[in-house]
Amino acid sequence: MKSATSRSLAEIASLVVMLAVIVIFFAQASPVFLTQRNLDNTLLDITTIGILAVFTTMLMIGGGLDLSIGSTVALCGVVIGALQSTWGILPAAGFAIVVGALVGLLNGFLVTYVGINPLITTLGMLSIARGLAFVFSDGLTIPVFDLEGTQIDAYNTFTQFGEGQILGFATPVFVMFTLFIVGMLVLQFTSYGRAMYAIGGNDKASQLAGLSVRRYRMTAYMLSGLSAGIASVLLTSRLYAADPRAAPAMELTVITAVVLGGISLAGGKGTLIGTALGVLILTTLLNGMKLLSTSTDAQNIAQGIVLLVAVGLDQLRTRNINWSRWLRGSRVVPGGAGAKTAAGGD
Amino acid sequence: MSAPLLEMRHIDKSFYGVKVLDDVSIDLFAGETVALLGENGAGKSTLIKILNGDYTRDSGDVMLDGQPVHFAEPRDAEAAGIRMIYQELHYAPELSVAENLLLGRLPHRQGAFGWMVDWNATREKAREALKLLNVDIDPMTKMRDLSVVEREIIEIVKALSRKARIIVMDEPTAALTPPEVQRLFGIIRDLCKQGIGIIYISHRLDEVFQIAHRVTVLRDGKHVGTHPIAEVTHKALVKMMVGRDIEERAEVRKNAAAIQLGEVVLDVEKLSKQGAFEDISLQVRAGEIVGLFGLLGAGHNILTQTIFGVEKADSGQVRIGGQVVQIASPQDAKRAGIGFVPLDRKVNGLVMGMSVRKNITLSNWRTLAPLGIFSQGKEMQNTHHWVDQLGIRMAGGVETHTRYLSGGNQQKVVLARWLEANVRVLLLNEPTWGVDVGARSDIYDQLEALAAKGLAILMVSSDIEEVLTVSHRILTIYKGRLTGEFMQGDATQEKLLHTAAGGVS
Numbered sequence: 001m002k003s004a005t006s007r008s009l010a011e012i013a014s015l016v017v018m019l020a021v022i023v024i025f026f027a028q029a030s031p032v033f034l035t036q037r038n039l040d041n042t043l044l045d046i047t048t049i050g051i052l053a054v055f056t057t058m059l060m061i062g063g064g065l066d067l068s069i070g071s072t073v074a075l076c077g078v079v080i081g082a083l084q085s086t087w088g089i090l091p092a093a094g095f096a097i098v099v100g101a102l103v104g105l106l107n108g109f110l111v112t113y114v115g116i117n118p119l120i121t122t123l124g125m126l127s128i129a130r131g132l133a134f135v136f137s138d139g140l141t142i143p144v145f146d147l148e149g150t151q152i153d154a155y156n157t158f159t160q161f162g163e164g165q166i167l168g169f170a171t172p173v174f175v176m177f178t179l180f181i182v183g184m185l186v187l188q189f190t191s192y193g194r195a196m197y198a199i200g201g202n203d204k205a206s207q208l209a210g211l212s213v214r215r216y217r218m219t220a221y222m223l224s225g226l227s228a229g230i231a232s233v234l235l236t237s238r239l240y241a242a243d244p245r246a247a248p249a250m251e252l253t254v255i256t257a258v259v260l261g262g263i264s265l266a267g268g269k270g271t272l273i274g275t276a277l278g279v280l281i282l283t284t285l286l287n288g289m290k291l292l293s294t295s296t297d298a299q300n301i302a303q304g305i306v307l308l309v310a311v312g313l314d315q316l317r318t319r320n321i322n323w324s325r326w327l328r329g330s331r332v333v334p335g336g337a338g339a340k341t342a343a344g345g346d
Numbered sequence: 347m348s349a350p351l352l353e354m355r356h357i358d359k360s361f362y363g364v365k366v367l368d369d370v371s372i373d374l375f376a377g378e379t380v381a382l383l384g385e386n387g388a389g390k391s392t393l394i395k396i397l398n399g400d401y402t403r404d405s406g407d408v409m410l411d412g413q414p415v416h417f418a419e420p421r422d423a424e425a426a427g428i429r430m431i432y433q434e435l436h437y438a439p440e441l442s443v444a445e446n447l448l449l450g451r452l453p454h455r456q457g458a459f460g461w462m463v464d465w466n467a468t469r470e471k472a473r474e475a476l477k478l479l480n481v482d483i484d485p486m487t488k489m490r491d492l493s494v495v496e497r498e499i500i501e502i503v504k505a506l507s508r509k510a511r512i513i514v515m516d517e518p519t520a521a522l523t524p525p526e527v528q529r530l531f532g533i534i535r536d537l538c539k540q541g542i543g544i545i546y547i548s549h550r551l552d553e554v555f556q557i558a559h560r561v562t563v564l565r566d567g568k569h570v571g572t573h574p575i576a577e578v579t580h581k582a583l584v585k586m587m588v589g590r591d592i593e594e595r596a597e598v599r600k601n602a603a604a605i606q607l608g609e610v611v612l613d614v615e616k617l618s619k620q621g622a623f624e625d626i627s628l629q630v631r632a633g634e635i636v637g638l639f640g641l642l643g644a645g646h647n648i649l650t651q652t653i654f655g656v657e658k659a660d661s662g663q664v665r666i667g668g669q670v671v672q673i674a675s676p677q678d679a680k681r682a683g684i685g686f687v688p689l690d691r692k693v694n695g696l697v698m699g700m701s702v703r704k705n706i707t708l709s710n711w712r713t714l715a716p717l718g719i720f721s722q723g724k725e726m727q728n729t730h731h732w733v734d735q736l737g738i739r740m741a742g743g744v745e746t747h748t749r750y751l752s753g754g755n756q757q758k759v760v761l762a763r764w765l766e767a768n769v770r771v772l773l774l775n776e777p778t779w780g781v782d783v784g785a786r787s788d789i790y791d792q793l794e795a796l797a798a799k800g801l802a803i804l805m806v807s808s809d810i811e812e813v814l815t816v817s818h819r820i821l822t823i824y825k826g827r828l829t830g831e832f833m834q835g836d837a838t839q840e841k842l843l844h845t846a847a848g849g850v851s
Contacts, residue, residue, distance in 0.1 A: 189722075191715040198708060201697035208656065208688050208695070209708040209763060210680030268699050 008271065011262050015277040022281060026288030033291055040170075044238075046283040047172035048073065048231045048247060050276075052254045054176075054183045055227035057275045059220040060258060061187070063200035063267030065118045066107060066224045068125035070250030074133040074243065076100045076232035081142030081242030088151055089144070089158045093236075097229035103129060104225020108218035126251070133244035142242045162238030172234040179227075184272045196220065200267025256307040257282040264314050282306060349412030351376045351543045352397075352512055357406035359392055366392050367403075370569045372545075372562045374512065379534060379544040381558035381575075383551075385587055385786075389567040390547055394514055398430055399423040427511030431501050431518060439490035444472035446489050447504050475507040479533055495526035499533060506537075513537065514545045519553060531557050549809070551580055563587055584811075607818075608632030609667075611802035612684075612771045614653065617662030622648040623826035626662070630771065630802040635793060637817030638806045640846050645826035646806045647689060650773040653804075654686040655679040666771065680709060685764025687757070689775040695760040698749040702740060703729040705748050705759050709767040732762035736792055754778075754785020761792065772796070774805040778812060790816050810839055822846040 026033045052069050059066055076096040083092035103125060110121045146155040166174040187193035195216045198206045207213045236242050261278025263270035282303070289299050352374040359367040367389045374380050384390045395401045397408065399417030408415055410426055417423040437446050445452070445468070453467040454460050472485035481499055489497060498518055505513055515534075519527045534544055534557055548554060554561060555575060563570040563586040570586045578586075612630040617623070623645035630636045640646040651657045653664055655673040663670055671682040679686065688694035696705055706729050707714055714725050729744050736758045740746045748759055757777060764772055777793075778786045793816055797803055807813050813820055820837050822830040822845040830845030 189720055190718050191711045191720065192718060194704065194711070194715075194720070197700060198697050198704070201699045202693075204694055205697050206708070208654075208676055208686060210676045210767070211708070212675075212677055268697070 008262070008274075012271075012273060012277065015261065015274060015281065019277060019281045019284065022284050022288065026284070026291065030288065030291040033288060038287070038291070042283065042287045043173055044170055045287070046279060047170075047176045048235055048250065049254055049257065049283060050176040050279050051172075051179055051227055051231045051234070052224075052250065053258055053275050053279050054179045054272065055220075055224045056254050056258050057261075057263055057270065057272055058183065058187065058193075058196055059224045060255075060263045060265070061200045061267060061270055062196035062217060062220045063203060064111065064217060064220055064224075065122060065255075065265070066104070066221060067119070067122040067251045067255075068103065068107060068129055069224060069228045069254060070247040070252075071126045071129035071133065072100055072103050072225055072228035073232045073235065073247040073250060074245065075103070075129040075136075076229045077236045077242035077246050078133045078137045078142065078244055080233065080236050081144050082136050084144060085148065089146075089154045093158060093161075093233045096232055096236075097226060100229025100232065101222050101226040103228070104222040105218065107225065108221030111221065112214040112217045130244070137242065137244045139244060141244075143240065144236050144242055145240050158237055159240075160237075161234050162236075172238065175230070175234060180272055180276060187272060192216070192219070197268055200269075202268070252307070253282065253286075253303060256303055256310065259314060260306060260310040264317075265311060266314075278310075349409075350374060351411065353407070353409040353412075354393070354397065355407045355409070357393065357396060357408075358404045359389075359396060359401065360404055366567045367396075368567045370406075370564060370567070372569075372572070374543040374545060376511075376541045376543055377538045378559045379538055379546050379557055381546045381548065381554040381561040382564070383548075383554065383561055383583065383587055384564035388564040388587070390564055391516070392567075393564070394430070394516070394545070394547070397423065397514070398428060424508075427509055429505035429508070429510040429513045431498070431505065431513060431515045435497055435501050437489050437497060437500070440488060442486050442488055443476075443483060443492070443500055444468050444485035446500060447472050447475055447485070447507060475503050478506050479503055479536060481533075493526070495529055498530065502533060502537070506542075510542060512543045512545065514547070516547045517549065518546075519548065519550065527553065551583055554583070555580070565589055607634050608800060611667055612653075612804060613665040613668075615663050615665070617649070617652065617659050617664070619648065619652055619657065619659050622652075622657075623823070626823075626826075626828060628804075628821060628828070630804050632770075632800045632802050633797050635797050635803040635805060635816055635818050637813035637820045638804060638823060639810065639813045639820055639842050640806075640808065640823035642808055644823045644846065646823045647775055649823075650686065650775055650804065650806050651688075653679070654684060654773055656686075680767060680769070683768075683770040685709070685767060685769035685772045687760050687764070687772070687774045687777055689779065691753075691756050691760055696748045696756055699747055701745045702733070702738065702748055702751070702759055703744040706732055706744075706762045706766055709763050728766055732766060735765075736762055737788060738762065752785065754781040754788065757781055757785070757789060758792070761789070765796070769801075771802045771804070774803065774807075776807055776809070777805060778809070810842055813837075813842065814839065824848045 032038050052073075056066060056069065076099055079096045079099050080089070080092045083095060087095065107118075107122055107125055110116045111118045146152055161171055164171045169177065187196065195206070195211060198209075198211060199213050199216055203213050232246075235246065257278040258270075258275050259265065259278070260282060261270065261274035261276070263275065285302065285306070286299050289302060350373040353371075354373070355371045357367050357370045358365070370389065370393055372380065372382065372393065382390050382393070392401065396403050397417070399420045399422050402418065408417070415426060417426070438449070441449075448468055448471060453464045453471060455462050455464045469485050476483060476485060479499065479502065481503065483492070483496060483500070489500070492500065502513065518530060531553075534546070537544060546554070546558060558575050560572060560574050561578065561583065562572040563583065565587060608631055610629045611632050612628075614626060614628050617626045626649060628636070628638075638646045638649070648657055652659050653673070655675045655678050658674070664673060665671065666682045666684065671678070673679045673682060673684075676686070692698060697708070703725065707725050710728075714720055714728070726744075732738070733744060738751075738755050738758045740751050740755060742750075748756055751759065774793075778789055781789065793803060793805070797818075805813075805816060814834075814837060817837075818834055820832045820834070820842065821828055822832075822842055824846055825848065829848065830841070832841060
């Protein structure tokens with residue numbers, strides 16, 4: 001217990017320190033950074049990332065990976081926009097979540113039953129979902145509000161998803177917090193959570209222990225898609241519009257944050273607390289850079305670097321490299337010369 | 347007398363504070379075969395890895411021709427003429443024998459076509475190399491078309507063609523049939539005549555008496571003794587390796603042979619799987635331990651996997667407690683009351699990055715988390731029950747990751763999992779592979795205790811002493827067919843080996 005727990009505590013602590021350093025730096029650099037307004041906006045801005053990160057965390061602990069979440073958010077939004085007048089806004093929103101879940105289910109099926117590598121499966125789905133979003137929207141941003149004035153009540157309800165408040169929090173923020181807490185409980189106390197750690201840690205052994213590895217994996221992919229649907233409803237409501245270009249490269253941001261938070265690409269380890277910190281660190285960094293009028297390009301570069309550094313550290317940790325031996329590599333060791341003599345002497 | 351070819355003196359080595367080699371010495375003269383014996387975990391492989399430069403020793407000396415040497419890397423050992431031939435061979439199956447022999451140093455043409463391989467020269471060079479051992483193999487044959495022993499011979503030729511002085515062979519006969527073993531021994535004798543020193547690692551004592559000049563025995567990381575082979579007996583060697591008389595245990599077991607057997611629990615009828623096994627019928631009663639003995643690749647491992655639903659059978663059926671069960675997956679098997687302790691617990695048995703507790707309860711969520719939420723108290727209580735019952739020892743309590751447990755304790759965790767799942771039938775694949783002596787004895791005791799409680803146990807093993815020690819009844823399998831059945835009192839090593847090699851019982 002000591003070793004495992006203290007190591008994950010050390011990881012959490014280092015993330016907290018990292019966050020503190022970034023906050024202090026930007027607080028010095030930008031007068032706007034610590035204002036209530038900026039903090040509120042930032043928090044609202046990260047809800048999409050945060051919601052997706054909860055489910056990406058569970059999926060990745062189970063050894064999966066989903067690159068299609070950003071495109072799925074866009075696709076679900078377009079579904080709302082396209083169906084709002086014929087189906088009514090609320091059924092359209094509900095259906096969007098179903099579409100998200102179906103996309104996830106298809107991913108899961110292809111990965112677990114057909115056996116396509118998750119990276120390839122969801123990369124393909126990334127392209128398909130984005131393409132469909134453009135097809136269903138003719139490439140245009142669809143306004144999502146009561147154009148005809150026939151469903152006033154329904155649209156008022158829908159608007160609440162993005163702009164309402166629950167217990168003093170903006171609804172999306174509340175939803176995000178709730179999902180984080182529920183996610184933590186699920187990972188900690190339920191058989192579903194335990195299954196994610198087990199199959200991510202060793203799917204072969206889990207299968208031989210009698211777990212239905214495929215079903216658990218499929219469920220995790222399905223939930224990942226479902227979370228894209230939920231995030232999409234909140235986003236569309238908040239923006240009054242469905243944009244086929246929405247959530248660009250969002251999967252990249254989410255995976256960067258999650259890996260930064262200590263989730264391993266190999267699966268089997270990590271916590272949602274780590275993910276929460278990863279999300280905060282990454283988004284704070286990007287927000288701070290924005291406030292300092294850094295270009296989006298520079299932000300992209302920074303995000304890419306964070307991803308590579310986080311994955312690189314994860315790799316080194318997983319492989320448990322023997323540094324002393326690595327460093328010694330080419331150096332002459334005591335007695336090494338003797339070995340050469342002996343070899344040459346025959 | 348000239349200095350020995352190789353001398354390793356007073357070698358110490360610890361991993362994470364655990365001493366795995368304690369003042370171990372071994373020497374080897376040119377033209378000699380020394381057998382290195384010891385149970386799993388005795389330190390043989392660590393010693394060899396130090397010789398090969400994979401590990402560095404903590405203290406002690408390694409001398410070649412009386413000169414101290416230090417190998418920091420396998421490359422250094424190779425330069426000094428030391429060759430390893432591992433149980434698992436590394437070769438390119440689609441390439442020819444010649445290419446495999448000369449890989450990385452294929453001869454090239456002269457002049458403008460210097461970038462092209464000179465195939466004639468390749469063939470000639472390979473032929474020369476093969477002549478070193480008088481081997482009659484066409485150098486242009488593809489590696490995959492050779493038999494196992496031929497591949498092993500190619501590996502030896504490869505070692506020789508690069509100026510070997512010492513060849514270490516790790517269980518080279520594990521996958522060989524008796525005639526192939528004799529062929530290999532002929533080659534080993536030739537090597538000795540050429541002045542090469544051989545370190546021969548094997549579990550099979552009869553082989554050691556045939557081929558070795560001297561024998562060095564290790565136990566629990568200590569040097570037990572080195573003797574000329576003519577001065578030791580089979581029994582004495584076993585005692586040196588195990589530290590006690592194995593027969594004693596068998597005596598105890600024989601007295602207990604009047605065990606009350608219950609009804610048939612596992613009933614396998616005419617189970618067949620193409621290319622693996624055919625027409626297998628066997629029964630295991632409640633309270634019975636049936637040993638299934640076969641040489642590597644005889645089909646016994648796939649048989650248990652098939653009963654457990656990992657592999658699919660082509661025909662035949664399985665009954666549990668008289669009921670025909672359809673088992674298409676491990677989940678089905680678990681539901682039917684079958685547990686499975688697989689080969690290679692690190693890969694197939696345990697989630698190494700998860701705690702002892704979570705590994706023990708991994709197959710019993712139905713009871714511990716009926717609605718998907720774990721009953722924490724009950725889980726902890728059951729975990730402690732099995733930890734006490736099986737004597738699972740770990741440094742940091744039940745939350746320790748199984749990665750940090752010793753092999754024997756890891757195996758007990760896998761065992762505990764199926765007990766926690768309350769199975770009626772337990773299938774075991776090589777249950778003490780890589781388990782040290784003490785824990786091995788513990789596991790045998792546990793299996794007996796479990797059988798006494800009415801569990802039906804089918805144990806697959808390639809370890810003849812294990813089969814003889816633990817089983818009430820022994821079946822032998824050869825090329826996918828059952829070839830013999832012995833009650834414990836009647837079985838002998840000779841009989842088992844005979845039938846397991848295809849002889850008529």
